Amino acid sequence: MNTFDAEITVRPKTLDWVNRHLDRGECVVEAEPLRGGMTAEVRRLTIGTGDTVTRHLVLRSFVDSFYLENAEDWLNREAGALTLLAGTSVLAPELVAVDPTAAWCEYPSLLMTHLEGRPVLDDEGIETRAPLLARQLVAIHALRPAERPQRFRTLTMAESVVIPKGGDATVWDAAINVIREPAPPYEGRFLHRDFQPGNVLFDVSPSSPTRARITGVVDWSQPSWGPADLDVAHCCTNLALLHDPSWGLRFAEAYEEAGGVPATAASERLFWLVRDALSCSEEVELWARAYQGAGRTDLTTSILERRLDAYVTSLMNALGSCSWSDAGG
Structure with missing residues (x-):
């Protein structure tokens, strides 16, 4: 499995930040946008070692200038909520890392585990x-x-x-x-x-x-x-x-x-x-x-x-x- 073109899918500084929070030998090998977000850019990251996919993570970044002024507050609150929800009956992602002030990333970002499933908005069902x-x-x-x-x-x-x-x-x-x-x-x-x-x-x-x-x-x-x-x-x-x-x-x-x-x-x-x-x-x-x-x-x-x-x-x-x-x- 080859590493992907970072500049096309995840911004360089953000990619470096994500990689620092992976296990030894892991790297981001693929990224795809997730649809439907109104306030933030959300991507699913495929993590792998060599030719083996090990897991998926989700990267959430606030890039729209309209929402940037609230990004620090929202990301800190989300990080706190994910920490609180761990181990409860409410299924939610687990927090991996957060950069609410864009100290390391191009934009304020949060990294979390990926949950299987998808939003369903169809009338049927x-x-x-x-x-x-x-x-x-x-x-x-x-x-x-x-x-x-x-x-x-x-x-x-x-x-x-x-x-x-x-x-x-x-x-x-x-x-x-x-x-x-x-x-x-x-x-x-x-x-x-x-x-x-x-x-x-x-x-x-x-x-x-x-x-x-x-x-x-x-x-x-x-x-x-x-x-x-x-x-x-x-x-x-x-x-x-x-x-x-x-x-x-x-x-x-x-x-x-x-x-x-x-x-x-x-x-x-x-x-x-x-x-x-x-x-x-x-x-x-x-x-x-x-x-x-x-x-x-x-x-x-x-x-x-x-x-x-x-x-x-x-x-x-x-x-x-x-x-x-x-x-x-």
């Missing part, structure tokens, strides 16, 4: 995968770390929401008013903060999409302490946009059926569900690009806008006060 996702999220929320991660943050404000083209202004105004209220009280839980199908790996055969199992959860750059509903809401929004608006509330039900404990009051659940959906309204084009990069080329920005509008409407109909609909009629 979602009825099987949704309960698995729900059970996995319940397991994450059951973790009780000795040292809590930092408190969750949400950035969306009422003034930053973007109503989709063709969206019902009455519904959206009512939804925006929901997040003008103070956040409801909650019982703190360990959160992933980006739990969604793109960050969950499945072992599933294309010929048998209904026979699937989860092999791991990745992208632990923003572990937080906060309400379980926040993680649930983010997965709900993703499923509603990936598959159908109805999957948002269906996943919330699946989470509760799996033993998860959401907020008791409908108004409290609505707050978190609406907040996450409205945060997506500011980045629909980015979400479309991420989905397309992960293989869902059918999901254009306009399709996501229509699905988001339908999803927000369904939330307000199912959990919101009837006063907003009376005002519109």
